Amino acid sequence: MDKIYSALTQIVGEDYVSNRPEELFTYSKDLGTSPPQFPEYVAAPRTAEEVSRIVRMANQEKVAVVPLGGGMTLAGLALPLRGGIVLDLKRMDRIIELNEKARYVVIEAGASHGKLTAHLHKHAPHLMHSEPGAPPAATIGGNLAIHGQGDLAHPYGFNSDMLNGLEVVLPTGEICRFGSCAIGCAWYTLHPLPDLGLFLGWNGSTGIITKVSLRLFPCKKFREMDIFVVEDETLIPDVLFALTHVGMAEDLVAWSSAIPPFANELHHISINITGDSKEEMEFKRRQIFDIKLSKYIRDGVGAIGAVAQPSERPQISKSADWKKGGGFEYVGSIMPVAAYPECYRRGAEISTRHDIPYTVLGRVIGAAHGMMFSWSYAFNRADDRSVQHARDALHETDDLVMELGGTIWKPAVFGQQLLMSRMDPNTLQMMKKVKTMLDPNGIMNPGNWEVA
Numbered sequence: 001m002d003k004i005y006s007a008l009t010q011i012v013g014e015d016y017v018s019n020r021p022e023e024l025f026t027y028s029k030d031l032g033t034s035p036p037q038f039p040e041y042v043a044a045p046r047t048a049e050e051v052s053r054i055v056r057m058a059n060q061e062k063v064a065v066v067p068l069g070g071g072m073t074l075a076g077l078a079l080p081l082r083g084g085i086v087l088d089l090k091r092m093d094r095i096i097e098l099n100e101k102a103r104y105v106v107i108e109a110g111a112s113h114g115k116l117t118a119h120l121h122k123h124a125p126h127l128m129h130s131e132p133g134a135p136p137a138a139t140i141g142g143n144l145a146i147h148g149q150g151d152l153a154h155p156y157g158f159n160s161d162m163l164n165g166l167e168v169v170l171p172t173g174e175i176c177r178f179g180s181c182a183i184g185c186a187w188y189t190l191h192p193l194p195d196l197g198l199f200l201g202w203n204g205s206t207g208i209i210t211k212v213s214l215r216l217f218p219c220k221k222f223r224e225m226d227i228f229v230v231e232d233e234t235l236i237p238d239v240l241f242a243l244t245h246v247g248m249a250e251d252l253v254a255w256s257s258a259i260p261p262f263a264n265e266l267h268h269i270s271i272n273i274t275g276d277s278k279e280e281m282e283f284k285r286r287q288i289f290d291i292k293l294s295k296y297i298r299d300g301v302g303a304i305g306a307v308a309q310p311s312e313r314p315q316i317s318k319s320a321d322w323k324k325g326g327g328f329e330y331v332g333s334i335m336p337v338a339a340y341p342e343c344y345r346r347g348a349e350i351s352t353r354h355d356i357p358y359t360v361l362g363r364v365i366g367a368a369h370g371m372m373f374s375w376s377y378a379f380n381r382a383d384d385r386s387v388q389h390a391r392d393a394l395h396e397t398d399d400l401v402m403e404l405g406g407t408i409w410k411p412a413v414f415g416q417q418l419l420m421s422r423m424d425p426n427t428l429q430m431m432k433k434v435k436t437m438l439d440p441n442g443i444m445n446p447g448n449w450e451v452a
């Protein structure tokens, strides 16, 4: 039996290791356009200590380690580009502490967003976390490792801004804690200790997040989704500026898509309103519609599309069926809100050129401090030409993000290289130093954020 396989079975037990081709096959792909990459082993640890032992062994053997959560980025970020061990973290899914009064939860990083939501519904229905629009199997750790954002992005920003503490296994195997938990206190704050934030946005290439303290927020009793519609895309930045001034919405998403045909070239703003009483709901609705949106209606340039929809969110995943093959991948970006019109127009052009119905979406982050703008491209998995069209469209869109002055979010390796080619040389060298210091053998998710 080979040495690495044997070491892995000793650490996590035989049932949780595999080197069987049919199981490696399922870990060689994600849902996007990336070509398959096979690992040599898959291991599913249960504790941070097991993760630490695996990483120490991998350092000795100079074998790559790729942390995997839900594998839902679509951008190939958890595919083993240099083979090695895929660490499937989904067994590390315990909810360790729910502190209702201080509004935080301590949770293992392999727990899914769906699990946390279900737990809160049951045990603390007056609290919520910022849930991404991703499938519920997406994990807390995977989302933080790429600076994800969820449905509380408008009031509270990125999910990675909602941390009270972190436990990380370093690439050399040490288990480190950051925040008040590092000095033995409760996991209630990350500040005011020195900033050691070297793990968010790195795609697991600087360490494996094993525990997280995540802030929770009030979950109001009533919620509704209203939709405001305009034809002229140049109005969207103004409308979003007005809506973020009143700050009455919980979530604000502007979107447009070619399908269904009646929606083509219309721009929808989904406005999520929540409240603890009918009066609070009515007050917020009045602030939004009577005070901020009525002038667009009076001028004949805007209309109410729908009111009080049951929290139906714009779902980019619906576009997966546009090509009848069940495939889609999107480029995400962090953009100034003012860029919406150009993002939409240029994105629709790219889609038309590649014969893909366009789907675009911009979620407001903070008080219009930025938006996560995405361009989604559907493809038919069974048709190589269709996949290639989507791939080309994705690459063109990465270039477009840079041209429009944005930053690619959760970039695939192509996008990472594009970003690093524009990066200030001192920053790039700093990234290289940090990676070399933390990961001297270059074993952690190699190929990601790799400075030449």
Ligand SMILES: Cc1cc2nc3c(=O)[nH]c(=O)nc-3n(C[C@H](O)[C@H](O)[C@H](O)COP(=O)(O)OP(=O)(O)OC[C@H]3O[C@@H](n4cnc5c(N)ncnc54)[C@H](O)[C@@H]3O)c2cc1C
Binding pocket: 066, 067, 068, 069, 070, 071, 072, 073, 074, 077, 078, 089, 109, 110, 131, 132, 133, 134, 135, 137, 138, 139, 140, 141, 142, 143, 144, 145, 146, 147, 148, 149, 150, 202, 203, 204, 205, 207, 208, 209, 210, 316, 317, 445
């Ligand atoms: C339909 C759809 C909608 C989406 N909507 C959103 C959205 O609204 N907001 C949003 O933020 N995202 C969204 N996403 C993108 C993505 O699915 C999520 O960000 C998801 O939370 C990523 O988590 P994951 O567990 O799937 O990560 P994975 O894909 O497993 O991993 C992501 C990266 O992090 C690394 N990693 C994984 N776990 C760890 C860990 N514990 N420690 C260190 N590194 C780790 C991996 O190696 C990889 O590089 C969407 C995706 C889809 C398919």
